[in-house]
Amino acid sequence: MKQIVINIDRFQTRGAILEDGKVVEVFIEREGEGTINGNIYKGKVANVLPGMESAFVNMGLEKNGFLYVNDLREFEEKYLDGIENSNRPIEEILNVGDEVVVQVLNEPRGNKGARVTTHFTIPGKYLVLMPNNDHIAISKKIRNERERKRLEDIFAEIKPEGMGAIIRTASEGRSMYHFEREIQYLVKKWEEIERKIKRAKIGEILYRDNSVITKILRDVFSNDVDELIVNNEEVYWETIDYINAFSENNLKTKIKLYREKEDIFDVYNINKQIENALSETVWLDCGGYLVIEKTEALISIDVNTGKNTGSVNLEETVVNTNIEAAIEIARQLRLRNLSGIIIIDFIDMRLDEDKQRVLEALEGALSKDRIKNNIIHFTDLGLIEMTRKRTGNPLSYYYQEKCPMCKGTGIVKSSLNIIEEIVKEVKEFIDEKDISKIKVLTTKELKNKFIETYFDFIREYLKRRKKELVIEEDKNLEKNQYTILLGK
Structure with a gap:
């Protein structure tokens, strides 16, 4: 069953395409922040x-x-x-x-x-x-x-x-x-x-290349869609008018108005599926999983057997996991709107006919994609290279932003590195004659680590230069943050 669900509130318009209950595409237009593609x-x-x-x-x-x-x-x-x-x-x-x-x-x-x-x-x-x-x-x-x-x-x-x-x-x-x-x-x-x-x-x-609603009606809504559900009465009637002008009248019977108070995206389990699509890890029904990582140059997708130990033999377990992964990868590319160069590292297979089965599964699943894609067969390293045309923003654009601590790297400085920075900064004030007291405010974790490693040494070092060092916890500071206060 193929459905289109449209959720409209005062802040944004969102649409989702569902195939047998699974979200395969999401459209988002926020108030004052429409896409400029096609303008x-x-x-x-x-x-x-x-x-x-x-x-x-x-x-x-x-x-x-x-x-x-x-x-x-x-x-x-x-x-x-x-x-x-x-x-x-x-x-x-x-x-x-x-x-x-x-x-x-x-x-x-x-x-x-x-x-x-x-x-x-x-x-x-x-x-x-x-x-x-x-x-x-x-x-x-x-x-x-x-x-x-x-x-x-x-x-x-x-x-x-x-x-x-x-x-x-x-x-x-x-x-x-x-x-x-x-x-x-x-x-x-x-x-x-x-x-x-x-x-x-x-x-x-x-x-202006029209709104999300118009794009859905123009590019997606057709006879292969079983129903379109919208939670806004004004948009419901606008949709009927559009169908009267441009499409077959039988499509009108598929348009339904949702009148309940409960969030329509919760009723159709769309919010939960979007939340899962923002994770790097995607679990497969068989127990295997995907790891999807985005870099500036390309998208890398790694396939793993995970909990899938199989019931026949290792080779068949690997092939079945790869086939299920291929189908899910096609869905994730559409759902997340990932584009550009995509590298897929399937689990290693020895036989060429097994590789062909996986490739056919991927091609079949991608044939449902409205966005142009191109698959290059397995490389000598056993990787599949493919491309997907850039159209609009990825799903993560609307729901995620770079971490202010790690700046998008996923890695932050170690506690020991932060402490070394504190020590280096403290040493810069050694020769300042009008400074006699140095107070370091930091988190409980950094305070304990500092006392455990450097505190006795640096305190004695400063004492010989007639300066006092105090370190205290500040509960208002976030992880790895610190403040240095100077006094006479």
């Missing part, structure tokens, strides 16, 4: 980098956007000099201060600004309009050649001159009526954007 901005060139074939664009955001020269070609052709298939270097196309309209491809991450492009796309439920690209592309998930030809013929007939379209998977089996209605809507959207370009100020948003 179109009017920007100004802040810097041109010939050596990197790119430019930085000021869009009024905290960090400048990053524009590759190949992502500039359509804008160059239509709005700058009209040269088709240009291969001019970026320094001949843009100068600092030039105005340019860009669309966000990837959200800002860490110290990096947003990746932007001028290959504009305006998405709908059945197609994505490419207003500056006269090309038709069809989703690879539509495999029937006859259906692909039918869709291509329809769009060749109805698409506006000079514009192109990406035909989405949801188009399969649909009639020309659906497409004509939507393409008119998307063309109108683009015409509104073009009217805004000249009068817009730098940093102004020319197009």
Whole structure:
């Protein structure tokens, strides 16, 4: 059973996709903090980098956007000099201060600004309009050649001159009526954007890629969904109106309004599953477990047998654990919205046919993922390499922040190291003639450790220089914190 649960309160809108009771995707939009993916901005060139074939664009955001020269070609052709298939270097196309309209491809991450492009796309439920690209592309998930030809013929007939379209998977089996209605809507959207370009100020948003609710209805809600439950009556009726305008009327019967007072995410066990998804360790039903760790460069996933001792033989136990892990890994990637380079270290298998079984299980589970992914077969080291397209923020972005003590490393200084820092700092005041008393305030743990290791030595050391050392516990200090007070 496939369900969509939407939870709306005064602070945020959250949506979750459940497959047989398990959460596989989460959508979050907080008040005043929407995603900027897909937004179109009017920007100004802040810097041109010939050596990197790119430019930085000021869009009024905290960090400048990053524009590759190949992502500039359509804008160059239509709005700058009209040269088709240009291969001019970026320094001949843009100068600092030039105005340019860009669309966000990837959200800002860490110290990096947003990746932007001028290959504009305006998405709908059945197609994505490419207003500056006269090309038709069809989703690879539509495999029937006859259906692909039918869709291509329809769009060749109805698409506006000079514009192109990406035909989405949801188009399969649909009639020309659906497409004509939507393409008119998307063309109108683009015409509104073009009217805004000249009068817009730098940093102004020319197009916003809709809310979480619209994205769910456009990209997820379809005939394979059994029900959509929403806890807000106003949004319930807006959803009905959207279905009336863009989708089949039979979908309306699947939309349900939740009226109870209890948190809808608690009722469907979503909050608990999100909490578990924030942990590095994921337990499998068989007793094995995954360890998922994120670094700046990649995501590493380690598979372990754990408590699974099996009932047949070691090889079969390993293969069964790896197959269950492969299915769970695909779910965790979607649930946590992990992206970029992903390295999976399955438990070692001797036989190539066993590796193939695990690989097929992973591919099958990932086929449900809406986000583009690419699996590279087992490497010589027995690892699976894969990539997953970056789209939006990872789940951890909304629920976690770096620890102020360890700064995200997961490791803090040892007690002994902190004590050595205290001793070093105390010694700096030895030659100060107007200081006769040094008081160290710290936690009970550090105080006891200090007395056990250095206190007698450093007290005598200071006494010979006519200075007094006192160490006291301060219950207001957190772990590894200390304060040094100086007196005459």
